[in-house]
Amino acid sequence: MRRFVLALVLAMPLAPVFAQAADTASTAVPAPAPASDADIDRLLKAMDMQSMMDDMLKQTTTAQQVMVEEAFGKDASDADRERMHDILEKTNAITLRHMSWTALEPVMRKVYTQVFSKREVEAMIAFYSTPEGASMLKKMPQAMTLSMQEIQPIVRDTMAEVKAMIDAETSAPKSKRPRP
Template identity: 30%
Template sequence: MKIKSLLITILLATSCYSYADSESKQAKLNELVNVMDMDSMVEQMYSQMEAMMQNMSTQLRVQPSEQEIFDDYYSQMVLIMNEEMSWAKMEPLIVNIYDNNFTEKEINDILAFYKTETGQSLLLKMPAVMQESMQISQTLMQASIPKIQELAKNLSEDLAKSRNSQ
C-alpha cells in the first residue's frame, strides 16, 4: 500500500512539474513572438505579396479595358489571403512550430539574442534579405523552367512508350 501511495505521489509531482515547465515554455514562446514582432513581419510579407500580385497585371498584359476584371480578381485574392492567412490563424501554428523544434533553453537563448541591438537589427533587416532571396530564387527558377518542362515531356513520352510496349 505504501508503494502505491509513493508511486501516485511521484506521478502527481512529475505531471505538475511537467505542466509548469510547459507553461513556462509557452510563456517564453509568446514573449519570443512579441520580441520578434512576427505580426508586423507577416504584414510586411502581405505587402510584398500584394506588390507581386499587382505586378501580375503587367505580366498578364492586362489592357485598360480589362483592368476592372483584373481588379475584381485581385480584390478577391487579397480577401482570401487576409482570411486564410491572418495572423490570428498563423500565430498558434507558428508558436507550435517553435515549440516542436526548440527546447526552452534554446528559446531563452534566442530571446536573449533578439533583445540585443544586433538581434533587433537582424529582425529589421530580415524582411529585405528575404525579399532579395526570393527574387534571386524566382530568377533561378525561371531559368530552370524550360529544362524541367523538357524533362517532364521526355518522362511522359518514355512512360507512354513503356506502357505501349507491354
C-alpha cells in the same frame, strides 16, 4: 504514372532530411527542456512576429501586384486592367485569410515549440532584444521579398526543365526513353 514520376522528382530533395532525422533519432542523448507557452510568448513578442508577418504579407501582396502589372500591363485594355484589379483584390483577400498572423500564429507556436528547446528560445529572446537583433528583424521582410524575387526565375526554369523531362519520359515509348 506521370503523377508518380512528378511526386518522386519533387520528393528527391527531401531524402537527406529524412535520413538526418533517422540518424538523429537513433542517438541516445537526453532531450533538452522544452520551451513553455510563456517562453514562446516572450520570443514572439521579442521578435515582434505579428508585425514582421504583416509586413511580409504586405510586401508579398505588393510584389504580386507588380508582377501582374509587368506581365499584362503594357498590352492590357482598361477593361482588362479593371478585371485584373478585381482578381488581385480577391486573391489578396484569400491570401490574407490564410496567411495573416491570426491564421499563422498557432502554426508558428507549434513549430517553435517542437523545434526549439527552452534554452534556445531564451537565447533567441536575448539576441532579438538587442539593437542588432531588432534591426535584423526589421530587415527580414525585405530580405525575404528580395530572396523570393531572386529565386523566382530559378524556380520557374527548374520547373520548366522538370516538366519537359517528365513530358519526354512519359510520352516516349519505353525503349526510346532518353537516359540522364
